[in-house]
Amino acid sequence: MLSKSIFTVCVSASRVQASVSRRYAASAICSTLKRPEQLLFRRILPRGSLARHLTLRLLPPIMALVAVDLTVTWVITSRINLAVWVLRDIFWMMLAGQVLLVALIAWVLVSGVRSGLRSFNALSEEIRERSIDDLQPLRVDGVATEIVPVVNHINDLLLRLNASMQAQKRFIGSAAHQLRTPLSGLKLECELMLAGELPPDVRQRAERIKAVTDRMIRLGQQLLVLARADSTLAVRESFQRINLAEWVRETAGEWVPAALQHKIELHLHAPDSPVWIDGDPLLLEELLGNLIDNALRYGKGATQITLHVTANPPSFSVEDDGPGIALVDQARVFEAFYRSDSATTEGSGLGLAIVREIASAHGAWLSLSSRPDFEGTRIGVVFPGPRKGANLSRHD
Template identity: 60%
Template structure:
């Protein structure tokens, strides 16, 4: 709107200034009329070229008439429109005494017309000279005026475009600056674990998002309290159940230790198996209650030799493996493979993997416990029937069991493996048939610290000293 107003005012001022110059030129031409014996005539000594423009694109026309008869100039210049007061008389009706005064007092008639097909701006002056009525008219084409307006318009347009570009740059920069912090916040949320309910940092976000972050942090706080209450309940319930279940198991073992009828022995064995299964579920629930994904300070972890831990844990499962006609093989480097972690939780993780491999193996075979040092990783392999493709995405969910599973279990083993791995910042990978001849679960722990000396020598499988 400002540009339109500026353009209109500039055009008006341009027209007024050119009209004023044209009126002055016409008065100067009128002063060149002199009286001769033949009547008013254009002064022969006057040089007409002094009134012509030096602009090659501009044309100037003039005409001098005495009592309607043209005495100088061109006849193609049209006459001005009729006005009410052609003489420009004073208000008191008195005519100026001198010719110069009458020329200066004459009211100019300014009008638009066409000359030789070109649009022109013209000025006409009417005044009396003795008993003669003299009319002096002058016109000029509009090239100079139009060119000036075009230059002004181009400057305005260029200025507006520059202003728009500058304003757009400022807006885009401001929006990008605001969105950059939002993107960082989005990336931070995206990279979080599903169990990480810590408050969101909102130091670098726009102030408009502060209330949203505050409400979100309030929601996360309530969810954290609910999850903590759930974990406490699970832990307390599992602990309370363990005592009566242990008593029930002891009673069934005492009953089986004495001679009893066969039907009573079968019932006692079923009671003992159910008690063992419930005690196992209670232990798994206690482990779940102990794992808190929101509290993972690395300084509370201890330095653990993954090779030694695997050897000790595997040794405890040898009797159960032999009973199931399964052989356990350890493949590990001679040098320690250090990781930072919780020894009890890592022992539970490996125990769950070995128990799962034995439980679902289904016949004679082999379980390989493999420890690698670059990067620190733990792999449990078996040559059992494998896991169906439709079950692989859910086997790490709590209480999930495959539909065709024949072995007993609580459905918590691999869920606990996942929780412990996440608590240690480890990544896991599951491969099964047909990619792998059996089932292979790999756990890769955080890489070695700077300065660690790791061996990359391939270690051949060897039998553990069990």
């Protein structure tokens, strides 16, 4: 009896094993047969591609519409008594059905294509919103597979262009820094010569050399500031929370002796409550200094320079009652090395260009008002407010 039970158990186990083996064999055969089809499907319609998206989006509704059309045709031809219908009625009914079917298919196609082009539109919008100085790589998340190589090539071009621009800025900064030491030595030699007894012609030449040296030293300093301000990421690392009203009051106070020397009064209107912004104090000091220096240099006949600080939005402006800027020059005064044909004062043409770069590095906006709309010249700087750590681009 025991041996018979053991035999029964063994037979059952062998049958189960055979059944399992047949199942695995069948599944292996099916997977082997399906694998070429799956590979062909993935090759023709890769994952994330626009073709796959449109196929999966459009095929089901089109098949459903075709099924509806076939069903309606079958009902008309098989279930309706055509004896009481005339050919004209049948023609117009079938024509109306086909028109409706074409309209539905067109609607499905348009909606499917729009959904497929959503990634293209998002990429186009991202490029449109970029500022001219933002050379960060474009995002490829959610972009169709067909356009990913194009985006990668664009990103490679942006990286190479950014590297070239950074190398150019480093060269300008290094050259300006290297020139500053010999120019300072030349200036010192001129001062030592002028301190002693010199013939009139030699003194005149030494004074001209000293004036040119001073101008070259200032040009080198402006180039250094311009190279630093044009690097947005480096500027943000030095941002601090600043009370704009107090900062303008302290910085403008250092220009009072220079204003008095030009016989110009310096006025300030600022609120007593704090006006907070995030910025680099050294660069902002250069910005305000260039605006005041520009007003002193080119505001011929001006009697006062007025600084206004406002809280909403956080901003300040520098205005003078001088001759103003000609209308033809107002669009170009912020360009580097641009000087008006009517300018009579010596300068490098970098002052307002530095103002523009520093303002852009802080995400600020510049405004210029002059004749005939404003008596004199007024340049305003509007800040976005405190946003330290927000990691926003200039355009943001």
